[in-house]
Amino acid sequence: MNPRAVRTVRFLLTGLGNVGVPLLEIIQSRASLLMERYRLELLPVGLADSGGAAVSPNGLDIGAVLAVKRARHSVASLPVEGRPGLSGRDLVREVKADLLLEATPTSFQDGQPGLDITRDALSRGMAAVLASKGPLVLGFQELAGMSDLESPGRPPLRFSAAVGASMPLVNVGRRDLALGKLGRFEGVLNSTSHLLLCRMAEGRTYEAALAEAQALGIAETDPTLDVDGWDTAGKLVILANAVMRVPTMLKDVAVTGMRGVTRAELDAAKAKGGQVLLLARGEPVGGEQWEWSVRPTAVDSAHPLARLGAMEMGAVFRSDLHGVNTVINGEQGARGTGAAMLKDVLEIFPD
Numbered sequence: 001m002n003p004r005a006v007r008t009v010r011f012l013l014t015g016l017g018n019v020g021v022p023l024l025e026i027i028q029s030r031a032s033l034l035m036e037r038y039r040l041e042l043l044p045v046g047l048a049d050s051g052g053a054a055v056s057p058n059g060l061d062i063g064a065v066l067a068v069k070r071a072r073h074s075v076a077s078l079p080v081e082g083r084p085g086l087s088g089r090d091l092v093r094e095v096k097a098d099l100l101l102e103a104t105p106t107s108f109q110d111g112q113p114g115l116d117i118t119r120d121a122l123s124r125g126m127a128a129v130l131a132s133k134g135p136l137v138l139g140f141q142e143l144a145g146m147s148d149l150e151s152p153g154r155p156p157l158r159f160s161a162a163v164g165a166s167m168p169l170v171n172v173g174r175r176d177l178a179l180g181k182l183g184r185f186e187g188v189l190n191s192t193s194h195l196l197l198c199r200m201a202e203g204r205t206y207e208a209a210l211a212e213a214q215a216l217g218i219a220e221t222d223p224t225l226d227v228d229g230w231d232t233a234g235k236l237v238i239l240a241n242a243v244m245r246v247p248t249m250l251k252d253v254a255v256t257g258m259r260g261v262t263r264a265e266l267d268a269a270k271a272k273g274g275q276v277l278l279l280a281r282g283e284p285v286g287g288e289q290w291e292w293s294v295r296p297t298a299v300d301s302a303h304p305l306a307r308l309g310a311m312e313m314g315a316v317f318r319s320d321l322h323g324v325n326t327v328i329n330g331e332q333g334a335r336g337t338g339a340a341m342l343k344d345v346l347e348i349f350p351d
C-alpha cells in the first residue's frame with residue numbers, strides 16, 4: 001500500500017483529433033499505473049473541439065467522450081455536459097483547472113487558436129503542455145516570459161511533443177547536454193515528408209504516400225505544412241529558442257520543401273548507400289549568430305542519419321562537452337505525441 005497522498009490534477013484539453021483522442025486513451029488506459037506509481041489522478045474537467053466543448057467540474061467520462069469522437073461528432077453533443085459553441089479560449093477563461101493540454105491545429109500565420117489559449121491558461125496560473133507548434137513558433141519569447149522557462153515561480157510550460165512527438169529532443173538538448181557549447185545541428189524532424197521521400201524512393205507515387213501518412217494520423221491538418229518544409233522549420237525555430245537559446249523566428253530559416261525532389265536524385269543517393277532527407281540544419285557562424293535552413297539534402301553512407309527508416313525521425317546534436325549524440329525514434333503514430341505530453345505532465349507534477 002502506497003502511503004503518499006493522491007494528487008488530483010484537473011485538466012482542460014483543447015483539440016480532440018489525431019493527438020487529443022489517443023492522449024485521452026492513454027490517460028484512460030494508464031490511469032491505474034499513474035495512481036500506483038505517481039499517486040496522480042488526471043481528471044478531465046473541460047474538453048474542446050471545433051464544435052464546442054464539454055464541461056464537468058466533477059470530471060468527464062473519458063469513455064463517453066471517446067465514443068462521441070469515434071462517431072465523428074463534436075464533444076459538445078454530449079447530452080448533459082455538452083456546451084455547443086463554447087470555444088477553446090472560452091473554456092480556458094471559464095473553467096477552473098490546474099493544467100491545459102493543447103492540441104489544436106498548428107497555424108504559422110497567427111499561431112491561433114493555440115496562442116491565445118496558451119496565453120490565457122498561463123495568465124490564469126495553469127500549467128500548460130503543448131503539442132501544437134504555432135504558439136511556440138510565433139510567441140516563444142513571450143510565452144517563456146509568462147512561464148517558468150524564464151520566470152521562476154510562474155506556471156510551467158512544456159512542449160516536448162511539439163518537436164518530433166515522442167523523440168526526446170527538447171529534453172536531450174535542454175537537460176542532457178546542459179552546459180555544452182552546441183555545434184552544427186541536423187535533424188529529420190517531420191515524419192510525413194520523410195515517409196513520402198522513402199516511399200517515392202521505393203517507387204510509390206507522392207499521392208499514395210501522402211494518403212498513407214494521413215491514414216497514420218501523422219500529417220498536419222494542412223499537409224502542405226509538412227511537404228513544403230514549414231513544419232520542420234517550425235520545429236527548428238522551437239529548438240533554436242529552447243535548446244540553442246538563440247531568439248529565432250520563422251523568417252530566419254531558409255526553407256525549401258520536398259516537392260521538387262526527383263526520382264533521379266532519390267536513385268543517385270540510394271546508389272551511394274545514402275538517401276535524400278528533408279534536413280533541418282543549424283550552424284553556428286560566429287558570436288551568437290546561427291544560420292538555419294530546411295532543404296532536401298542527399299546524405300552519403302557515412303552520415304549518422306543515412307539509414308533512417310521510413311517510419312523513423314532522427315537528429316544529431318554536436319556539443320564540445322558531450323560529443324556527437326544521435327537520437328533516432330521509431331514511434332510514428334500520434335500515440336507517441338500523447339505519450340510525450342504525459343511525460344511533460346509528470347515532469348510538472350513530479351513523484
Ligand SMILES: NC(=O)C1=CN([C@@H]2O[C@H](COP(=O)(O)OP(=O)(O)OC[C@H]3O[C@@H](n4cnc5c(N)ncnc54)[C@H](OP(=O)(O)O)[C@@H]3O)[C@@H](O)[C@H]2O)C=CC1
Nearest residue numbers: 015016017018019049050088103104105106131132218221
Ligand atoms: N499528428 C501528429 O502526429 C502530431 C501533431 N502535433 C500537433 O498537434 C496538434 C494537433 O494535431 P492533430 O491532432 O494531428 O490535428 P487534427 O486535425 O487531427 O485535430 C485537431 C483537433 O483540434 C480541433 N479544433 C480545430 N479548431 C479548433 C478550435 N478553434 N478550438 C478548439 N478545437 C479546435 C479539431 O476539432 P474537430 O474534432 O471538431 O475537427 C480536432 O479535434 C497540431 O498542432 C499538430 O501540429 C504534434 C506532434 C505530432
Ligand SMILES: N[C@@H](CC=O)C(=O)O
Nearest residue numbers: 190191192218219220
Ligand atoms: N505532421 C508532423 C506531426 C508531428 O509533429 C510530422 O509529420 O512530423
